[in-house]
Amino acid sequence: MSQSILFLAHVSEAGNTLPKVSYEVLGAAVKLTKQLGARLTIGLIGADVAAAAETVAAAGAERILAVAGPEFASARYPSDAAAAEALCRAAGAELILAPATSRLMRVLAGVAHRLNGCVDTHVTSLESVNGELRATRWHYRQRIEAVIRRDARPWIVLLESGCEAAWAGASGVAKVEQIPVTLPQAATRTVVSGVRAPKSDAQTIRPDANLLFVAGAGWTKKQADGKTHIDQAETLILEFLRASGASLGGSKSLVDQTGESQAVLGFMTHLNQVGQTGSTPRHPKGLSACCHGEEPHVVGWRFINERRAVNLDPNCGWARGKADVLYVADAFEVLAKLNAILAQRSRTSADAVLQP
Numbered sequence: 001m002s003q004s005i006l007f008l009a010h011v012s013e014a015g016n017t018l019p020k021v022s023y024e025v026l027g028a029a030v031k032l033t034k035q036l037g038a039r040l041t042i043g044l045i046g047a048d049v050a051a052a053a054e055t056v057a058a059a060g061a062e063r064i065l066a067v068a069g070p071e072f073a074s075a076r077y078p079s080d081a082a083a084a085e086a087l088c089r090a091a092g093a094e095l096i097l098a099p100a101t102s103r104l105m106r107v108l109a110g111v112a113h114r115l116n117g118c119v120d121t122h123v124t125s126l127e128s129v130n131g132e133l134r135a136t137r138w139h140y141r142q143r144i145e146a147v148i149r150r151d152a153r154p155w156i157v158l159l160e161s162g163c164e165a166a167w168a169g170a171s172g173v174a175k176v177e178q179i180p181v182t183l184p185q186a187a188t189r190t191v192v193s194g195v196r197a198p199k200s201d202a203q204t205i206r207p208d209a210n211l212l213f214v215a216g217a218g219w220t221k222k223q224a225d226g227k228t229h230i231d232q233a234e235t236l237i238l239e240f241l242r243a244s245g246a247s248l249g250g251s252k253s254l255v256d257q258t259g260e261s262q263a264v265l266g267f268m269t270h271l272n273q274v275g276q277t278g279s280t281p282r283h284p285k286g287l288s289a290c291c292h293g294e295e296p297h298v299v300g301w302r303f304i305n306e307r308r309a310v311n312l313d314p315n316c317g318w319a320r321g322k323a324d325v326l327y328v329a330d331a332f333e334v335l336a337k338l339n340a341i342l343a344q345r346s347r348t349s350a351d352a353v354l355q356p
């Protein structure tokens, strides 16, 4: 009998689609299903999964299962774990692929235990080599890549975002089988009473952006005139982020200055830090300015495909093979010029739209 794969996902809380990473994982599941000649089942969790199910109706799944209802609208360990467990049992799959969203990351290790199976998180690829499944993930801050093979089944694999092309297909009519789950009272004790999020203009971390812009401590250092120019740095960077839609990263030295109560860029927090003790974002392109390019920082650029840097120092870390292109230039001048070009472009495209 052929293998069975379950693609497990939850509906995004904001709308009726799935989070973007889910479509990437569905892409991986569809590819693997074809490679292995397996059967694909889709399992969805949410308040109402009908609209989301239509977006994946053409993915070639034999069955679309759902655990749905108001009690499954928000992330909550007992209800999410019960829903995921019921879907896994109903699908009877040997391999369960799920997106590494915070909601599923929290529950699927527990679900694997309940199913007497195993789980791997932070997986970046999953492929079949001569019929044997191999998952890869990074260790030691993205310095060592491990290949994982497992005999235990079911095997739950949580895939990271940005590693696979998103599955794209036309929406269609979806036949959804509802899987009943009765929650004990204790499972609904925790209630989400509201969401506090930063104001949208303060939101500088944009995982889906094409470009990662990284600011280093140089922005706060004394410049050629012997003075610092923090206000100017803030204005230039914010204008660039607005005009380019880039995501903002920071070096450790820069974000640490907040804690040391020095004058800093007001919008930069520890969440922006990229590197060994920071994050490892995934973007097609990266531009670093006023950052030296030291190894503990650059290890956070592991998954940036094309790297460019602006530094006054022609002998900086980037120059030693860490960037594809290094501009030996003053970042204040470069960003002012870039902002002028971006403003000119948006005026030209606005004019083009306004032309009769």
Ligand SMILES: Cc1cc2nc3c(=O)[nH]c(=O)nc-3n(C[C@H](O)[C@H](O)[C@H](O)COP(=O)(O)OP(=O)(O)OC[C@H]3O[C@@H](n4cnc5c(N)ncnc54)[C@H](O)[C@@H]3O)c2cc1C
Pocket: 215, 216, 217, 218, 219, 221, 223, 250, 251, 252, 253, 254, 273, 274, 275, 276, 277, 278, 279, 289, 290, 291, 292, 293, 294, 295, 296, 297, 300, 310, 311, 312, 313, 316, 329, 330, 331, 332
């Ligand atoms: C265990 C460990 C973990 C670490 N983890 C991290 C981490 O996660 N992330 C991280 O970032 N760092 C990390 N570090 C620190 C890291 O080694 C570096 O110290 C840090 O990244 C340096 O930051 P920086 O380049 O912004 O500052 P600096 O080293 O001070 O460099 C500033 C640069 O700005 C340039 N500059 C100044 N003015 C201009 C201008 N007008 N135009 C252009 N260039 C200009 C200068 O030439 C200089 O190269 C870690 C260190 C250790 C030991």
